[in-house]
Amino acid sequence: MSEETDKSRGWATGNNPALLPADRFPRRNKMARLIAFGLLLVICAALISGYTAFQYTTEKAIIYESEKEQRLISSNLQVYRDSLAYEVERIALSEKAYNTVRANEQNLFLDEDLTPTKNNRGDRDVFLILDRDKRPQSAYRQDLPWHNEIYEGQLKDQIAPTIDALENNLLNQKDQSSIPAPLRSSTPIELSKRDIVRFDGGIGLATIAAIAQPDPNAPGVLNHAGYLVWIRQLDANLMDNFESVTGMRNIYLTSSPNAENPDIVSVPLDNASGETITYLSWTTAAASKALYDELLPYMLAVTLVILVVALGLLYSSVRLADRLLQNEARARYASLHDALTGLPNRAYFSEALAPILRKTRMEKKTAGLVYMDLDHFKQINDSLGHMIGDEVICQVAERIKGVLRAGDLLARISGDEFLILMAGRANATEVEETCLEIEQAITRPYMVEKNRILTTASLGVVISPEFGTEMNELLRRGDIALYQAKEMGRARHVVFQPHMEERIQMRRTIEEEIERALKRHEFENFYQPIMDAKGEKAVAAEALIRWNHPTRGQISPGTFLHVAEESQLINKIGEWVLETAMKDATHLPGIRMCVNVSPNQLRHPDFPSLVEKLLTRYELEPDRIELEVTEEVLLNDADGVHETLKELHRIGVRVALDDFGTGYSSLSYLRLYNFDKIKIDRSFVEDLDHDVDAQEIVRALISLGSAINVDICVEGIERKSQFKFLANVGDPLMQGFLFARPMPLTKFRLWREGAEDAALDDIELVEQL
Numbered sequence: 001m002s003e004e005t006d007k008s009r010g011w012a013t014g015n016n017p018a019l020l021p022a023d024r025f026p027r028r029n030k031m032a033r034l035i036a037f038g039l040l041l042v043i044c045a046a047l048i049s050g051y052t053a054f055q056y057t058t059e060k061a062i063i064y065e066s067e068k069e070q071r072l073i074s075s076n077l078q079v080y081r082d083s084l085a086y087e088v089e090r091i092a093l094s095e096k097a098y099n100t101v102r103a104n105e106q107n108l109f110l111d112e113d114l115t116p117t118k119n120n121r122g123d124r125d126v127f128l129i130l131d132r133d134k135r136p137q138s139a140y141r142q143d144l145p146w147h148n149e150i151y152e153g154q155l156k157d158q159i160a161p162t163i164d165a166l167e168n169n170l171l172n173q174k175d176q177s178s179i180p181a182p183l184r185s186s187t188p189i190e191l192s193k194r195d196i197v198r199f200d201g202g203i204g205l206a207t208i209a210a211i212a213q214p215d216p217n218a219p220g221v222l223n224h225a226g227y228l229v230w231i232r233q234l235d236a237n238l239m240d241n242f243e244s245v246t247g248m249r250n251i252y253l254t255s256s257p258n259a260e261n262p263d264i265v266s267v268p269l270d271n272a273s274g275e276t277i278t279y280l281s282w283t284t285a286a287a288s289k290a291l292y293d294e295l296l297p298y299m300l301a302v303t304l305v306i307l308v309v310a311l312g313l314l315y316s317s318v319r320l321a322d323r324l325l326q327n328e329a330r331a332r333y334a335s336l337h338d339a340l341t342g343l344p345n346r347a348y349f350s351e352a353l354a355p356i357l358r359k360t361r362m363e364k365k366t367a368g369l370v371y372m373d374l375d376h377f378k379q380i381n382d383s384l385g386h387m388i389g390d391e392v393i394c395q396v397a398e399r400i401k402g403v404l405r406a407g408d409l410l411a412r413i414s415g416d417e418f419l420i421l422m423a424g425r426a427n428a429t430e431v432e433e434t435c436l437e438i439e440q441a442i443t444r445p446y447m448v449e450k451n452r453i454l455t456t457a458s459l460g461v462v463i464s465p466e467f468g469t470e471m472n473e474l475l476r477r478g479d480i481a482l483y484q485a486k487e488m489g490r491a492r493h494v495v496f497q498p499h500m501e502e503r504i505q506m507r508r509t510i511e512e513e514i515e516r517a518l519k520r521h522e523f524e525n526f527y528q529p530i531m532d533a534k535g536e537k538a539v540a541a542e543a544l545i546r547w548n549h550p551t552r553g554q555i556s557p558g559t560f561l562h563v564a565e566e567s568q569l570i571n572k573i574g575e576w577v578l579e580t581a582m583k584d585a586t587h588l589p590g591i592r593m594c595v596n597v598s599p600n601q602l603r604h605p606d607f608p609s610l611v612e613k614l615l616t617r618y619e620l621e622p623d624r625i626e627l628e629v630t631e632e633v634l635l636n637d638a639d640g641v642h643e644t645l646k647e648l649h650r651i652g653v654r655v656a657l658d659d660f661g662t663g664y665s666s667l668s669y670l671r672l673y674n675f676d677k678i679k680i681d682r683s684f685v686e687d688l689d690h691d692v693d694a695q696e697i698v699r700a701l702i703s704l705g706s707a708i709n710v711d712i713c714v715e716g717i718e719r720k721s722q723f724k725f726l727a728n729v730g731d732p733l734m735q736g737f738l739f740a741r742p743m744p745l746t747k748f749r750l751w752r753e754g755a756e757d758a759a760l761d762d763i764e765l766v767e768q769l
Helices: 003-009 030-091 095-103 110-114 150-174 238-246 288-336 346-362 377-384 386-403 427-444 471-487 498-520 557-569 568-585 601-602 607-618 631-636 636-653 667-673 693-705 718-727 745-752
Strands: 127-129 136-141 192-199 202-214 222-233 249-254 264-270 274-281 368-374 409-412 419-423 446-448 451-453 457-464 493-495 524-531 538-549 553-555 592-596 625-629 654-660 675-679 711-714
Touching: 030 192, 030 264, 030 274, 030 288, 030 409, 095 127, 095 202, 095 222, 127 150, 127 274, 127 368, 127 667, 136 150, 136 625, 150 202, 150 222, 150 249, 192 274, 192 553, 202 427, 238 249, 238 288, 238 409, 249 471, 264 409, 274 667, 346 368, 346 409, 346 471, 346 711, 368 427, 368 471, 377 451, 377 601, 386 409, 386 419, 386 427, 386 451, 419 427, 427 457, 427 493, 457 675, 457 745, 471 498, 493 498, 498 538, 498 568, 524 568, 524 745, 538 557, 553 557, 557 636, 568 592, 568 601, 601 607, 601 631, 601 675, 607 625, 607 636, 625 636, 631 654, 631 667, 636 654, 636 667, 654 667, 693 718
Parallel strands: 457 493, 538 592, 592 625, 625 654, 654 675, 675 711
Antiparallel strands: 127 136, 127 222, 192 202, 202 222, 249 274, 264 274, 368 419, 368 457, 409 419, 446 451, 524 538, 538 553
16 A cells, blocks of 8 residues: 555544655755764774774783683692692501601601602602601601701791691591491591791792501591601792693792783782782783784774775765665554555554544544454465455455545454544444444455455444543453454444443453362262163263352353353363263263363363373273263364374273254264264254154164164153153163253262162152153
8 A cells, every 4th residue: 555545545644653754854965964974983983992892802811811820820739739648648647657656766768658759759848747746756858867946946836727727637536436427427537738838948838647547446536646747848840840731931939929010920829827928920821912912903904994985985875865764664664554455553553543532532523443353254264265365355455445434544453353443423323334334345245266255244343432542441342342243143243332341351250260169179070870772770971060159059051161161261170070070980880971072172182191191090991981072173173173083082982972963963974083972962852742853853863873883872851752752763872851860979879779769859850741
């Protein structure tokens, strides 16, 4: 639809948001300059941002690489200290070391006992053996006994807290020995501690281990005789070793980190008390700074090229200005109009509605909002294809436009749904007259590709301002009126009245009460027996739900099931009825349970698995359950239902066709779906006494069932004359008030056992001759 046509037909107000007239925008040359200047600013900002980002990321990369080097150095130092701790613990836990300290002997030798090889020692290593009271017993350095003054003068105060902590660990493990084994701490005993000390003008890695042996009288307890202290000095040889292992350059010790030189990276070395003793520093190997210096000239060259290109874009932007305006107008139009018909869509309708209604109120006139839906349009798409369906939609739109006045608003909001706003009417009668004209226009035949197509429409009408002025309120009430029109048979219009809203509210109330009833167990299954051909023995029972409402008493299913069907609550109710029937079947041996299945249940893909799960839960044979379906579900979803019924037959449950004779009663159903039973509707039974046609139909149906080996059940038997007729035409199963009304499980069991007087005192038996 062109913009000129849209204006001339008056589908929107004068302030059309989809149209973009030239006088609403700056002149072309001004717009071009603004675009060019804006582009230049953006480019400059992008270049500045790019340089800033490059510099920032370079700094971050240097920091990241430095942190990675710090983690590498720290990790290698940790591994090295672990190896020292392993050696010290190996020596300290030896029996020879324990006995030597206990005997106060000096028979430990550096080469033989303290280290397995000389390669594992430093040139200036110090070994100290302390007794249990932390007094120096021996001191070694370079394989020679040495004076103890190094301990008293330099090391004692530094390592005393570490030795105390190690001693506390040993004392705690002894305290654990008095506790029952299951209650003891599972934390392993720490047999060594580490520290960093200053001695001989340098820095040393101190490792202290307890000289201990297991207590023979207390399993799991260690007796310690003293302490072995090994101090490895951080000398040049050790620094060279770190350089070769980590790949770092110029590793050395400093008293503080070099914050002024970004090429120098440091890690602190802390003693056991958390005090920083020194810093291990090195020259970083990060390549990011060199990369930055190398790439900077290239960045300047790229910047120059971008600026030259930007100047060329200044001229192009002037030519692009008009195209941008045109594209914006097209995009705006597309966002507010339906692609198929060119009509306004819901967004357009929402924007234009308020001004039109405001003008109508100011002129003290009446407006009508119409919610219109084509009846059974899906059948046109399914039978003739979507292309023909689309053409019908376009023709419908043209016919409606031919009826509406200038200033009215027509919108297509979904596949076959339209919104119409009739403005400036004198009263509601004029609105209804226009609706009648629309109905007549739509019902005329459509010719599409030699196909003569007939369709009708349902219209829900709400009058404004009488019943609302806001769009949401009007749409909601229009939808209520449309629903009422469909319930009344379609092909008509219905004007909203307040009582319709009350009815909808009542339906919502029923839905909420059904939800509560399921949670409060207010539903109950009644069972009506299905008798054998002689009418003497119950062979099956049909489960019929009842609602024991706390305030309204017992409610029949006809009052609430249709509400449940429309709100999808029928699936929950149906599952409850099915499960309850299966559970009650365990108390009724020899009785087959017949359960009605709604179309929604049968269409659910998980329904067969639900049936199978319930059969397993209550340990029932599948043929104890018979599911009754109606012809309605076979008509609306034949393919899906066919697969579901095949799956149910595979499980082993029986399937019956209920109310046979009230619908299409196509014999093809019997051949296609392989039913186990057919239930003849009560409408054929009512006139058996005097209607010869009814008698012949029933006789023919019974003969048909016998011929195709399908059970026949006749419903609605209330008089003996009906029973006598059926007894003479075959052997159908029978169900009706003549035998018993629906009853709770307990009364059904008593009735079945023959105690009618006790069980059926409130059940009326009808016996009319």
